[in-house]
Amino acid sequence: MCSNYDPVLNAATLRQHFGVEPPPADLKPRLWPGYIGPFIRKHENVDVGDEAVPFRELMAGSFGLIPHWAKDTKIARKTYNARSETVHEKPSYRDAWRLGRHCIIPAEAIFEPDWRSGKAVPTRIIRADGKPMGIAGLWTGWKQPDGEILRSYTMLTVNADDHPFMRNFHKPDDEKRMVVILQDEEYDAWLSASADESRFFLRQFPTELMTFSE
Template sequence: MALSIHGIPNMCVNFVPPTRQQIKEYFSTELAIEHDAWPAETWQDYAAPLIAAGENARRALMGSYGMIPKRRLPEGVRYSTMNARSETLGETRSFRQPWLRGQLCLVPMTGFFEPNYESGRPVRWRIGMESGEPFAVAGLIRAWREADEGVSYSFTQITINADDHPLMRRFHKPDDEKRSLVIVPPGEYDAWLACKDPELARSFLRPFPAALMTAQAAPIAASGPQTASLF
């Protein structure tokens, strides 16, 4: 999704990933690295941790935010794949095959950002859990074969309509459709990751209780996001 003229994202294109210790503590897995090798905030094409299904347990991987990394696009083409609309997952070219093949993942975070217009101008707000704990949203993962025969990963977040959600309907322009990331309850993590039936997977794509969430203004730093890709 594109930025508005005010520099505020029109949909969730920015979130705060967890620390390495939080990944281990809250998601029962850990990355094979010795430190937090990712930025404090994630933007398009930034590297960030994600959770995928393994043979016997969850596995933590690093992935590039956006289903199709910009470096994989033809020269001159600009196309954002950071968010996948639930209504068109089986139709959109960028997401159809990963969705039908059950390439599901969890995107762990401690908060994500949306624009709030209640003051008459766009203000970035941070949304997270009332408990303050990390959480995970539903996503799709894709593997890419690199020139050196290695494998890299990319991911997208799935969104649903939020016109009637008590909290998420407060974001985006007044006349725009309201959208929300799909927050997956911890008790459903493994069922989501293991699901290979697209129709059954849709049963996970539902609103998260607003009473368990919190939101507050979090204006973007004057310098804006860093633009260098780390993946």
């Protein structure tokens, strides 16, 4: 599970690794559920036949999915991670899953609690190759009281009980989970995948490509 992460905000990094322009608004360098962060989706006009329209676009939205039926944004505090095993049936996520509203969350690092000492030690986790993470997620839109649409997103997770690296995190008796980190070459395929095709991408990231950061 991941409730705290550092988003990619550097314009050059976003262009080089994700092929998108940076968001227009100033965003916080460390995010928690309910904060506004960047996510990448398939451009809403990419299928109109205009070659000038890029395949991907970067949006700003709430970290924590806010389904269309929510009464307010408080639900984002509970919907920042979606279990891949049940995402298709849970009320908060099932519409976004069914509609194939896939997104990529660009992250410099994620934070998880290391309990091996008997106490929770916040640990910054990065890719060992120095590249940013592209985390698989879902996005949606919620109509605010003023009529404006607030976009939001969630990170997809998989079981990590047998993952040599990620099984070191969270309380000893808790199930081990990890976010789905996509391979770089999978970005466009993930954004285009239908609900039926989505399961292929929901797997553990290789242990040798993950490490700690000071």
